[in-house]
Amino acid sequence: MLRIADGDPLEIGPRIDALLEEDGYLLAADRVHLRTLATVAYAACAHGAPLEIGPWLRTRISESVEHLLAEDREAERSADPLAASSTRFEPMVAAFGVEPGLARRASVAFHSLPAAQRKLVRGLVQDGQSLAEIAAKLGRPLGELRSELRAAVESLERAVGTRLAERLEGGDRG
C-alpha cells in the first residue's frame, strides 16, 4: 500500500483535484487522497488489477468522496464533537468565513446543494474565477448565475444559521 502512497505513482492527486473541480466539491484534497489510497489498495486486493486504470481510479475516487460525505452527514446528525483545531473542513472556513466549529455543518449543507450551484460557488471561491468568466464559459446569462449564486448562499445560510439558532436556543453551545 505504501508503494502507491510514496511519490503518488498512480497520479491520484491530480485526478482528485480534477474530480473535485468537475463535480463542485469543497473538500480538503488531502483527506480525499488518504481515503482514496485505502480504497484503491483494498479494491486492488479484493478484485484484482483493473483493465483500464483511468476510469477505475475515477470510480474509486468517487466512492471515497461519497463515503466521506456520508460520514460527515452522520457525524453531524449525531452531533459528534469536532475539534476546534481540526483542519478537515478548511475549505468551508476559507470560502465563507464560518467559524471552525461550524465548518462541518457548513460542509454538509454545502454538499447537499444541487451540483450546478456547488460548481458555481466552487468556481468563485476556490478556482478564482469571476462570475463573468464562469458565465462566458458556460454560455449562460450573468443574471441567471447571479440568482443561482444568491439561492445557493442563502440556502447555506438558512441551513447552517437555523440549526445554529436551534442549538443556541436549546442551550447547546458546543
Place this chain on the structure above:
Amino acid sequence: MVDVEQLVDPELEGLLRELASRPRSVFLRSSRKDAMRVLRSRTTEPLSGMAVSDALERELVTVHRAELAEILEAACRTKLLEGEREKFFNSPYVGPGGGYKSTPAGVTRARLERSGRMEVGGTQIRTVSFFGRAIPSDLLATITVPELAAIGHRVQPRDTWRLLAAFSYNSNKLSGSGRVLAMAVMTGWPSAVDAIRALEALALSEATEGHVTRALEYQEQALAIRGPYPLGEVNRLRCALVAVDERRAIDAASRLEEMIPPEHPLVANSCAATVGQRRMGVFELSPNAVRLALKLESRMGEAAREISRALH
C-alpha cells in the same frame, strides 16, 4: 472579528457581506485570509510513506467496513426483491433493466467470510467473528430486512439503512414505522438521492394508509428534487389516478410518453407492481378513480394506458 479581504469574486463577497450584516449570520465570523491562502496554494501533494502509514491503516479499516456494509446492503435488497409482499413495494429500488440481481444467502455468507480474511498491504483485517456472532449461517436466510439494516448501521451508519428498513416496514403494513424512518432521513442531512427515496417511502406510507393526495404531494416533491424521471412519473401517475387528479395524471402520462417507449421494461415492472399493490389493498379505487382512468385512457401513452388497465 471580521477580516474580509477581497479574495474571491466581488459578487460573492458582496453577497456574503450583505448576509453577514444580519445579527445571527454565520458568515464572515472567522478570518478567511489564512485559510484562503492555504487553499489557493494547494493542490494534492504526494504523501510521504512514513508519515501516513498509521492514518492509512485506519482508513483501510474504514474502507473494509464499507465493503461489509455493501455486502449487507445487497442482502437487504435481495430480501426486498424476493419477499412475497416486499417486491411490490420495492419499485424505487428496481431500475428500468430489472435493477438489482438477487444474491443468494450462501454467496452473501461467502463474501462476508472472504472479506473477513482480507489482507491488504500487510494489514490483516479480521471481522468475521463479529458477523459470525451477529449473523449465523442458518439465520441469514430468515433474518428480516430491518434486522439486517440494524447490523449494517452498526458497521457503517448512513441513511440507506433507514430507507431499506422503511420500505420493508411499509410492505409489511407497518407504515407508521416506515414513516418515522423516512422522516428521520428527511430531517437529517440527506443526500439528494436519499431525499428522493425518503419522499417515495413517505408517499408509500401515505398511500398505504389511504391518504393518496398526500402521497401525491410527496411524489411531487421527489420529482422537484430530481426533475422528471420515469419511475417518479410512474408513481406520480398512479397516485394521480387514484387521487382523481386529472391535471397531474395527464401531465405524468405525457411525460412518460416522451421519456420511455411502450416496450420499455419499466412499463412491465410498473404494471406488475401496480397489480401487486392493488391486490394487497394499497390502492383502493373509488368509482371516480375508475371513471378518471377510463376517461384518460384514450389520451395517454402506452405506458400510462398499461398502468390504467392495471388499476381498473
